Amino acid sequence: MKILVCASNVPDTTTKITFTNNNTQFNTNGVQFILNPYDEIALSRAIELTDGGKGTVTVINVGEVSTEATIRKALAIGATDAVRVNAKPHDAWYVAYQIAQYVKANPFDLILTGRESIDYNGSKVAGMLGELLDLPSVSIIKKLDAADSEATVEREIEGGKEILTIPYPFVAGTAEGVAEPKIPNMRGIMSARTKPLTVVEPVDVKNFSEIISYETPAPRGQVTLVAAADTAKLVELLHTEARVI
Amino acid sequence: MSVLIYAENAGGTFKKSIFEAVSYAKAIANQNNTDLIAISIGNVSADELASLGKYGAKKVLNVSGDKLKNFVNQAYASIIAEAAKKESADIVVLSNTFSGRGLAPRLGVKLEAGVADGAVALPEQNGGKFTVKKTAFSGKAFAVVELSSANKVIALVPNSYKVVETGSSAQVEDFTTEAKESDFKAIIKDIVRSTDKVSLPDAEIVVSAGRGLKGPENWGMIEELADLLGAATACSKPVSDAGWRPHSEHVGQTGIAVSPNLYIAIGISGAIQHLAGISSSKVIVVINKDPEAPFFKVADYGIVGDAFEVVPQLIAAVKAYKASA
Numbered sequence A: 001m002k003i004l005v006c007a008s009n010v011p012d013t014t015t016k017i018t019f020t021n022n023n024t025q026f027n028t029n030g031v032q033f034i035l036n037p038y039d040e041i042a043l044s045r046a047i048e049l050t051d052g053g054k055g056t057v058t059v060i061n062v063g064e065v066s067t068e069a070t071i072r073k074a075l076a077i078g079a080t081d082a083v084r085v086n087a088k089p090h091d092a093w094y095v096a097y098q099i100a101q102y103v104k105a106n107p108f109d110l111i112l113t114g115r116e117s118i119d120y121n122g123s124k125v126a127g128m129l130g131e132l133l134d135l136p137s138v139s140i141i142k143k144l145d146a147a148d149s150e151a152t153v154e155r156e157i158e159g160g161k162e163i164l165t166i167p168y169p170f171v172a173g174t175a176e177g178v179a180e181p182k183i184p185n186m187r188g189i190m191s192a193r194t195k196p197l198t199v200v201e202p203v204d205v206k207n208f209s210e211i212i213s214y215e216t217p218a219p220r221g222q223v224t225l226v227a228a229a230d231t232a233k234l235v236e237l238l239h240t241e242a243r244v245i
Numbered sequence B: 001m002s003v004l005i006y007a008e009n010a011g012g013t014f015k016k017s018i019f020e021a022v023s024y025a026k027a028i029a030n031q032n033n034t035d036l037i038a039i040s041i042g043n044v045s046a047d048e049l050a051s052l053g054k055y056g057a058k059k060v061l062n063v064s065g066d067k068l069k070n071f072v073n074q075a076y077a078s079i080i081a082e083a084a085k086k087e088s089a090d091i092v093v094l095s096n097t098f099s100g101r102g103l104a105p106r107l108g109v110k111l112e113a114g115v116a117d118g119a120v121a122l123p124e125q126n127g128g129k130f131t132v133k134k135t136a137f138s139g140k141a142f143a144v145v146e147l148s149s150a151n152k153v154i155a156l157v158p159n160s161y162k163v164v165e166t167g168s169s170a171q172v173e174d175f176t177t178e179a180k181e182s183d184f185k186a187i188i189k190d191i192v193r194s195t196d197k198v199s200l201p202d203a204e205i206v207v208s209a210g211r212g213l214k215g216p217e218n219w220g221m222i223e224e225l226a227d228l229l230g231a232a233t234a235c236s237k238p239v240s241d242a243g244w245r246p247h248s249e250h251v252g253q254t255g256i257a258v259s260p261n262l263y264i265a266i267g268i269s270g271a272i273q274h275l276a277g278i279s280s281s282k283v284i285v286v287i288n289k290d291p292e293a294p295f296f297k298v299a300d301y302g303i304v305g306d307a308f309e310v311v312p313q314l315i316a317a318v319k320a321y322k323a324s325a
Ligand SMILES: Cc1cc2nc3c(=O)[nH]c(=O)nc-3n(C[C@H](O)[C@H](O)[C@H](O)COP(=O)(O)OP(=O)(O)OC[C@H]3O[C@@H](n4cnc5c(N)ncnc54)[C@H](O)[C@@H]3O)c2cc1C
Pocket: A013, A037, B209, B210, B211, B212, B213, B235, B236, B237, B238, B239, B250, B251, B252, B253, B254, B255, B266, B267, B268, B269, B270, B271, B272, B273, B274, B277, B287, B288, B289, B290, B293, B305, B306, B307, B308
């Protein structure tokens, strides 16, 4: 089985988010970038599914040369090889278009993305890839079992889950539950340096959206403390002052 | 031109998040002096469909049939795109539900539309510029995105726009289109719903607990408090990682982002990754035995105390309040 894992390079989860240039740019100063946690889950499941010579796992990233540390991490975790589309990822549509272009020339049985990137949280790349390649897509899956010609996946729905079977090839966005994230070992780290990383140039894409500015959530006021023995007071405040119960 | 709203049903009825999305779409239609058309796919009664008129839909396109009874991402996207073309809708609105998130990107590609997922406010339209505020960085910030394409797709976050009743009843019309055979490759084998519980993404009140609760056997009081308040239960990441609670309850940067009216955090320290997913809650209550817990910095109300003493008392206080109300 040939699996493609889409990997994005995102700010570490501990990052305090700030902006520069009059709130028009994300301030990357001092920010550590990591492999998107959901993509790590996708990659880990892909490696499990191909373990023991049952297939290959290719990682693809749309990014500039600075993302190569993240790509090498994915190789260290156990991907077979990697592709970098040499471009700044303008938005999900741009990213999906570039990846679709690559997949048209290099078909895969299964294409995995994370459920969302933790920077722009669009949950868009999986569905857009599905549409561009005319393949089924499932945006958020919690479980993925692979048989010979089809896979069984569990999709989250409000207040429950849905179980689907889908024939290959298809696209799926993975969430927690699909796999435990794998940690690279020494051998993986050593071999990552020599695994193939192909750089391809982007194609031109029409531009439909643009982030023009950012805002941070309004700061909250001072906390009102209530004595532990006085829970009735808290209930009263929630009713009369906050008006939420 | 018109605005099209996809009214997703849950087992044949519409939920509040859909009334919010219809109200929101109606406000956009008003901005553009045009009509709001709704589309429903699945088996929904004529009365339920007509009720969308209350929130401003002028007409409801009804697509039914056994094959379409349950959500099939590809087929639903094809049908909604067809309807958008037929109604010359240049703006398609969805609710940012699990299914909405599957549809929005596919619609974006079909309609060559810019997609604003995770919208939290009405679009602003100034001098030909169309901008929408959306969540970013997992709730740590918002981004204002400009959609420059002729067609636009917007997915509204539940609980971020008020339900507004303006109209009466909508005219319901059957809509049929031929969905392609290849749109039905994914086959639903089973749907499992835990009907007795409030679902987390829809909840107006969330009772959430963390590692401070020591073990899964102590969740009884959390569930009792949640039941009393008509709330959903949630947890921090280590709690679901340890298998004390299901992953579907994990909120935060790498879990579900929620924006309830009231978020009650019990025995949760308030790590930055946890706060990311809950920071747009309207009111936050924190119960923690450590007065220095970072969660108090973002709380509106707080109790410094032992959860095992405070929560049973809070349950009693809520019961007393309900008895007197
Ligand atoms: C990549 C990454 C992603 C992450 N994503 C998330 C995420 O999405 N969501 C998330 O929640 N976390 C996430 N985390 C984990 C996060 O950093 C914290 O470790 C986690 O939120 C802590 O959970 P907690 O508050 O339940 O536990 P703890 O930090 O152990 O806090 C327990 C709290 O309970 C209090 N307490 C103890 N006993 C009592 C008692 N009897 N009564 C009252 N209070 C008591 C303590 O004072 C303490 O404040 C992530 C971490 C990483 C590295």
